[in-house]
Amino acid sequence: MFADVNVIIHKALTDQSSVSKRLTSNLTGWINRCYSIHPVESSFQAFMNEFAENIFTLKGIYGVWIFGQSPDNPGLKLIASCAEINKEDHAVLTKSFRRGISSLEEPWKIVSRNFRKSQLFVGRHQLQPDNELSVFMLPGFNIDGKVVVVIVAEAELEELFTGTLPGMFQNILEYSKLRYENTDSIYRLLVENQNELIVKVDARGRFLFVSPTYCKLFGMDPGQLIGQSYEPLIHPDDLEITASAMKQLDHYPHTCYVEQRAQTVLGWRWLAWSDKAVLDDNGNIIAVIGVGRDISEQKKIEKELVESELKFQKAFRNSPNLMSISRMSDGLILDLNDKFLSILQLPREKIIGKTTVELGLYSDIPRIKIQEQLKQYGRIEDIEITMTRLNTKIEGLFSSEIIELNGEKCLVSSFNDITELKSAQRELDTYRIHLEGLVEQRTARIREVNEELDRFAHSVSHDLKAPLRVMQGFVNAIIEDHSDNLDSEVLKYLHRINKSSLQMEALINDLLQYSRLSSLELNLKAVNPAIALGKTLEILSDEIGAKKAVIVVADELPFVRSYMPVLVQVFTNLISNSIKFVGDGIIPKVLIKCRIKDDKVHIIIKDNGIGIPPDKQKRIFDVFERLHGVESFPGIGIGLTIVKKAMERMGGEVLVKSSPGKGSEFILVMQSVK
Incomplete structure (x- = not known):
């Protein structure tokens, strides 16, 4: 608001006559003095005194009187005045102005021209040659009521007073009112909010x-x-x-x-x-x-802190661990619990105020490592150190955390005595080393036994097969050379002898194979089941052709963790059984598919064979277990036993799903290779 008024007044004055322009030289300073009055901090009387003095400093002004009229007192009262005249003349003029104000109708009015007693003001300024002074009266309204300013000035200032100062004076009065009202409302608003x-x-x-x-x-x-x-x-x-x-x-x-x-x-x-x-x-x-x-x-919160502190004190005092509080700046011990005192066997007063170095407590503590971790993380946990006291070494786990006590950084530390635990651990280590030695010896012995068994199996196989071959040779020779001279009953017996010897030879081969599975060292690695399946089909090509069997591989088989020769044997035994165990007049059909479940590869071999009753499905993996007579289906009852043993040795398993007359599903579960 002040800047706008300043511009208006300055423009008005610069547009006036030459006499008005004389005021421009001190206009800015005068306006600033008027608006720097703080009616909130001073009384209205002081405000008016300051205003009168500021008006009086203008060139061409010879006297200023300010009258006030409050709502509760309709009479006019002289508030302030500035004029260089004697008391008698001042009183006469004041009375005259009061009468003039009472008849004032216009905002500004020139009461008289060619002021007759202009000589009263000779002491202040040299009058103009025309010796004319005029009286100007300006009414305004403030929070305290009506205010009238009477100004005696050179007649040449009429245009200034009638054109510019009225608005400025009212603005100042309204500003005074605004200051009071705003301050009061702001104060009220501040308090209420x-x-x-x-x-x-x-x-x-x-x-x-x-x-x-x-x-x-x-x-x-x-x-x-x-x-x-x-x-x-x-x-x-x-x-x-x-x-x-x-x-x-x-x-x-x-x-x-x-x-x-x-x-x-x-x-x-x-x-x-x-x-x-x-x-x-x-x-x-x-x-x-x-x-x-x-x-x-x-x-x-303060109560909770106090309660928390009491709980901490209780936990600190009664902890089974060795607890202490020390100052970070110099390492001095400030407090420690009873457990610590019992270990040190010293009175509290001989420990408080000393450092662990002075007491010689820790002989192997990694101080630099601890300081670095405390600086980085503010805490350390379970560092193994040894405490020495009275020629006794105490092993423990050392933990510490930075806390603040009374504005100072401190460490609350805990030492968990694990001496007995470490002693027990050393005993266990001794037992472990001893057991490892025993296991190594036992493993070596088992290896020797397996080698002996392997040699024995080969020996037995050779020793058993030799008489069988002799027997088979004689039987075949008799049949070939003397069949014409022998009756049908004798030939029947000879063929049965030959068949039994072949069966005995197959049994010996299977037993040898089963024995090798138990002792064979398997080098498990990534194996492509499709290759193993291809080798199996080559081995079984004669059986497949004889039975006109249909083999279908429905899915791509992923790599598995296995051993190729053993996997070929597993496929061979299962597919051979699928071709063998079918009803009369039925063409064997074998479907091979794959599923991935829980990082395991499930290779499923499904056939259309005679099926297996549910109550006998567990027995089929036992040695020499047969569900059908040799006359119905040839075999010695060890093929599935070999399959189960082989899968176990390769870290997998074999499962079966079957119903009589509806075929069987054998599921090979193996570890996948990513």
């Missing part, structure tokens, strides 16, 4: 003012509180401490602070008050202004 509690009480503690926040907290209207004492609202146990704190208001700086409980709509709440005394001219307390806030949550 404060979260803090604001009250004013008299010297006897009776409320003079209560903020809306205070009323809301206590659930009362201002009318219920004004004139009443605040004491009934305070907890009885806090009245004494409140009264003691209030006594501090009698002494400089006349402030006090108190925390008290008060009965509110929320129940008993903790309130913190900062009070300031209001003094009269004699230094006596006439009122107290208090600003309070609800600190119940803070008190709750």
Whole structure:
């Protein structure tokens, strides 16, 4: 607002006559002085005095009178004046101006020209040659009522006073009013929107003012509180401490602070008050202004901290570990628990204030490592160190964490005695080494036994096969050379002998194969089942052709962790059984498919054979277990036993699903290779 008025006045003056332009030289300073008046901090009287003096400093001004009329006093009262004349003349002019104001109708009016007593003002300025002075009267309105400024000035300033100064004067008065009103409203708005509690009480503690926040907290209207004492609202146990704190208001700086409980709509709440005394001219307390806030949550946290500290102290004292608190800056021990004292066998006073180095407690502690970890993470955990005390070594796990006590960084440390545990561990290590030696010896012995068994199996196989071959040779020779001379019954017996010898040879081969599976060292690696299946089909090509069997591979077979020769044997035994065990007149059909489940490869071999009853499905993997007679289906009952053993040796398993007359599914479960 000031800048706009400044521009308007400056423009108006610069557009005036040559006489008006003389005012331009000190215009800015004069305007700034007018607007620098602070009516909020000073009385309206002081404001008007300053305004009159500022007007009087202008060139061409010979006298200034300011009259005021308040709403409760309709009479005009001289508020301020500036004129270099004697008292008698001043009184006469004042009376004359008061009469002129009473008949004033226009905002600005020239009461007289060619002022007859212009010689009264000769002492201030040299008059203009025409010796003309005029009287200008300017009415305005302020918060205190009507204000009229009377100015005696050179007649040449008429245009200035009638064109510019009226608006400026009213702006200044309105600014004064605005300052008062804004300050009052801002103060009220500030108080009403404060979260803090604001009250004013008299010297006897009776409320003079209560903020809306205070009323809301206590659930009362201002009318219920004004004139009443605040004491009934305070907890009885806090009245004494409140009264003691209030006594501090009698002494400089006349402030006090108190925390008290008060009965509110929320129940008993903790309130913190900062009070300031209001003094009269004699230094006596006439009122107290208090600003309070609800600190119940803070008190709750403080209580929880105290309880937490008590729990920490209890845990610290009663811990089965060796607990200590030391200062980080110099390593001095500040406290330690009873367990620690019992180990050190020293009184507390001989330990407090010393360092672990002075006490010679830790002989192998990695101090640099601990310091680096504490600096980086603020804590360390379970570092194995050895404590030495009274020529005894105590092994333990050392942990430490940075905490703050009374504004100083400290370490709370724990030493967990694991001496007995370490001793037991060393004994276990001794037993483990001993057991490993025994296992190694036993493994070597088992290896020797397996080698002996392998040699024995080969020997037995050779020794058993030799007579069989001789027997087969004689039987075949007799049949070939003397079949014409032998009757049919003898030939029948000879063929049965030959068949039995062949069966015996197959049994010996299977037993040898089963024995090798138990002792064979398998080098498991990634194997392509499709290749193993191809080798199997080559081996079984004669059987497949004889039975006109149909073999279908429905899915691509992924790599598995296996051993190629053994996997070929597994495929051979299963597919051979599928071709063999079918009903009369039925063409064998074998479907091979694959599924991946839980990182396992499931290779499924499904046939259309005679099936297996559910109650006999577990027995088929036992040695020499046959479900059908040799006359119905040839075989010796060890093929599936070899399959089960082979799958176990390769880290897998074989499962079966079957129903009589509906065929069988054999599922090979093996580890996949990614």
